[in-house]
Amino acid sequence: MTILSLARFQFAMTTVYHFFFVPFSIGTAFVVALMESMYVHTKDESYKKMTKFWGNIFLLSFAVGVVTGIIQEFQFGMNWSDYSRFMGDIFGAPLALEALLSFFIESTFIGLWVFTWDKVKPGLHAFFIWMTSFGSLTSALWILTANSFMQHPVGYVEKNGRATMVDFGALLKNPQLWYEFGHVILNAIMMGGVIFAGLAAFQLLKKKQASDAARHIYKKTLRLGLSISLIFAIFGLVLGDLQMQYLIKEQPMKFAATEAVYTTTGKHAPWTVVGIANSKQHKEEYNLDVPYALSILSYHSTSGAVTGMNELNAQYKHKYGKNIDYYPPVNTLFYSFRIMCGVAAWIILISLIGLIMSREKSQSLYRHRWLMWLIAITTFFPFLGNTAGWFVTEFGRVPWTVYGLFTIQQSVSPNVSVASLLTSNIIYFCLFTTLAIAMIALVVRELKKDPTQTIEPKFKKVLDPFDKEAF
Numbered sequence: 001m002t003i004l005s006l007a008r009f010q011f012a013m014t015t016v017y018h019f020f021f022v023p024f025s026i027g028t029a030f031v032v033a034l035m036e037s038m039y040v041h042t043k044d045e046s047y048k049k050m051t052k053f054w055g056n057i058f059l060l061s062f063a064v065g066v067v068t069g070i071i072q073e074f075q076f077g078m079n080w081s082d083y084s085r086f087m088g089d090i091f092g093a094p095l096a097l098e099a100l101l102s103f104f105i106e107s108t109f110i111g112l113w114v115f116t117w118d119k120v121k122p123g124l125h126a127f128f129i130w131m132t133s134f135g136s137l138t139s140a141l142w143i144l145t146a147n148s149f150m151q152h153p154v155g156y157v158e159k160n161g162r163a164t165m166v167d168f169g170a171l172l173k174n175p176q177l178w179y180e181f182g183h184v185i186l187n188a189i190m191m192g193g194v195i196f197a198g199l200a201a202f203q204l205l206k207k208k209q210a211s212d213a214a215r216h217i218y219k220k221t222l223r224l225g226l227s228i229s230l231i232f233a234i235f236g237l238v239l240g241d242l243q244m245q246y247l248i249k250e251q252p253m254k255f256a257a258t259e260a261v262y263t264t265t266g267k268h269a270p271w272t273v274v275g276i277a278n279s280k281q282h283k284e285e286y287n288l289d290v291p292y293a294l295s296i297l298s299y300h301s302t303s304g305a306v307t308g309m310n311e312l313n314a315q316y317k318h319k320y321g322k323n324i325d326y327y328p329p330v331n332t333l334f335y336s337f338r339i340m341c342g343v344a345a346w347i348i349l350i351s352l353i354g355l356i357m358s359r360e361k362s363q364s365l366y367r368h369r370w371l372m373w374l375i376a377i378t379t380f381f382p383f384l385g386n387t388a389g390w391f392v393t394e395f396g397r398v399p400w401t402v403y404g405l406f407t408i409q410q411s412v413s414p415n416v417s418v419a420s421l422l423t424s425n426i427i428y429f430c431l432f433t434t435l436a437i438a439m440i441a442l443v444v445r446e447l448k449k450d451p452t453q454t455i456e457p458k459f460k461k462v463l464d465p466f467d468k469e470a471f
Contacts, residue, residue, distance in 0.1 A: 001418055003416055003418055004408070004412055006422060006425060007079040007080070007413075010075065010079060010421060010424060010428060011079065013429065014068070014072045014075055014432075015072060015390070016387055017068055017435075017436075018065065018068040020068075020387075021061050021062075021064050023188035023382070023386050024061040024188075024191060024383075025062045026133075026188040027188040027190065027191040027195070028054070028192040029133040029136050030133050031193060032051055032058050033126070033129040033130045033132070033133045035051040035224070036048070036125070036129055037126050039126075040126045046213075046220060047220075049217055049451050049452055050217055050220060050221055050451065051129075052451075053217070054221065055113075057195070057196075057443060059110075060442050060443060061439075062106075067435065078413065078416070078424065079413050079421065080411050081413040083401055083406065086161070086162055086402070086405075086406050087406070089165050090146065090149050090163050090165050090171070093171075094145040094146045098139050098142035098143055102135050102136075102139035102141075105131060105132075105135030106136055106139065107135075109132045113125065113128035116128065137185060140184060140185060141177075144177055144184065145171050145172065145177055147393075148174045148180055149171055149402070150400075150401060151180070151251065153404065154167075154170045154171060155167035155170025155174075163402065163406075175250075179242065179246055180393070186235045187232070187233075187382070189228065190228065190232035190347065190382065191382035191383075191386065193224070193225040193227070193230075193232065194225065194347060194378055194379060195225070195379055196225040197222045197226045197375060197378075197379075198378050199221075199376075199447060200219070200221040200222040201222055201373075201375040201376040201379075204219070204222070204372060210450075211452065213452045214450055214451055214452050219358070219366075222358065222375070223358055226354045226375075227351075227355060229351045230351035233344050234348060240340075240344070244258075244297075244298070248306075251403070253309060253312045253316070253328065253396075254328065254392075255298075256307060257309060257327070257329075257330045257333040258392060258396070259271070259272060259294060259306065260284045260331075260334045261294075261306050262277070262283050262284055262308050262309050262310050263310060263311075264307050264308040264311050265294065265305050266305060267303045268292050268295055268302060269294035269295040269304065269305060270289035270290060270293060270294055271293030271294035272284065272334075274288050276331065277330040277331050279330055282309065282313075313326045313327060320404065324407070324409075326399060328397070328398040329395050329398060332391060333395055336389070336391040336392050337388070340388040340389045343388070346381060350374055350378050353371070357371065
């Protein structure tokens with residue numbers, strides 16, 4: 001164990017766990033807002049009950065997401081102080097906007113939404129949840145603005161060994177930002193649809209004695225969730241393809257690693273379905289190829305060569321220095337990319353089948369328990385797909401923290417020790433495990449409730465102790 005490996009493990013652990021809940025809360029907020037808008041439009045009370053029931057799941061994800069986000073921010077000061085010194089001027093502005101603007105909007109309107117049921121007009125109440133959703137979307141925008149700079153630095157100059165921002169507008173116009181932001185948001189909304197559809201499927205499977213009204217709400221939720229997941233999974237797949245086209249030009253090493261291409265291909269590049277990369281000898285072994293397919297996927301043409309990592313590594317050594325190799329972890333990227341795409345394809349397939357078989361004229365879905373179980377189990381797939389996608393984004397940048405400017409080795413705090421990192425890793429792991437258990441227990445408790453018997457929060461009157469009537 002080294003300081004670098006422990007620091008990287010800790011940041012990976014906190015980031016992955018936090019990213020479980022970022023798209024969770026973004027997606028569920030959007031779907032809950034859509035449910036309430038449907039209630040406002042149709043005056044159908046079942047949509048109001050859906051909004052209240054599933055809104056509690058969103059609130060839980062939001063709460064845990066806030067806690068894990070705070071923990072993650074500690075990482076920069078604890079283990080990555082040299083990185084913070086280098087990037088502070090760039091990172092500071094979007095992070096300040098995220099905290100002072102986006103989180104302020106989220107926290108304000110989420111409170112208004114929770115505590116004003118039947119106290120304001122339905123349209124105004126729906127506006128509160130849409131503003132909450134807007135706050136979560138802009139929060140992601142500011143975080144990804146900082147991350148996109150790390151992938152593709154723009155709008156800066158280097159002064160005294162630090163990156164100094166000279167054009168904030170350039171950060172917002174960074175092409176990397178809009179590919180990354182669009183891909184994250186589309187998949188987050190897809191995740192919201194999958195989660196509610198899957199949880200509704202669990203309820204229909206387990207609550208056989210539920211009332212007709214409750215089953216009606218679960219079925220409407222399932223149909224709505226599958227519709228959202230199908231639409232946004234397709235859009236996410238299309239935007240993901242456009243993002244890969246961009247990476248071929250801007251981060252060719254990352255792209256080559258996701259396809260385990262060590263040697264530059266011919267003009268008719270084959271696509272490796274499965275294989276094992278030999279990272280020591282820098283070659284691929286035991287691969288199963290499909291002729292022409294990589295050229296088609298990369299350039300939408302049967303002809304088009306892909307530059308190999310060996311050639312790119314030689315170019316980077318000439319450009320950035322010969323003291324390190326520039327190969328990312330190929331096997332991790334290769335299989336993470338396939339898991340991400342496989343999850344998207346599975347969600348599209350299961351959503352389409354579920355929608356066809358749950359039509360009002362057919363309703364055959366509810367007679368096939370095996371298919372209902374597939375939809376239910378799919379609840380967990382977006383967590384896997386999002387984590388794999390984040391691995392592609394972050395591991396693909398190795399050995400850089402800021403692409404072409406600052407390496408991972410340069411970023412670690414100079415005053416941390418193996419003992420302190422090992423201790424904090426154990427503490428964080430125990431804390432995250434506790435949070436996970438609490439989150440699961442609370443979600444299960446909410447699911448045990450009857451969606452037709454939603455209750456608004458009630459509060460005791462609090463007396464002012466200085467009021468003469470208080471005693």
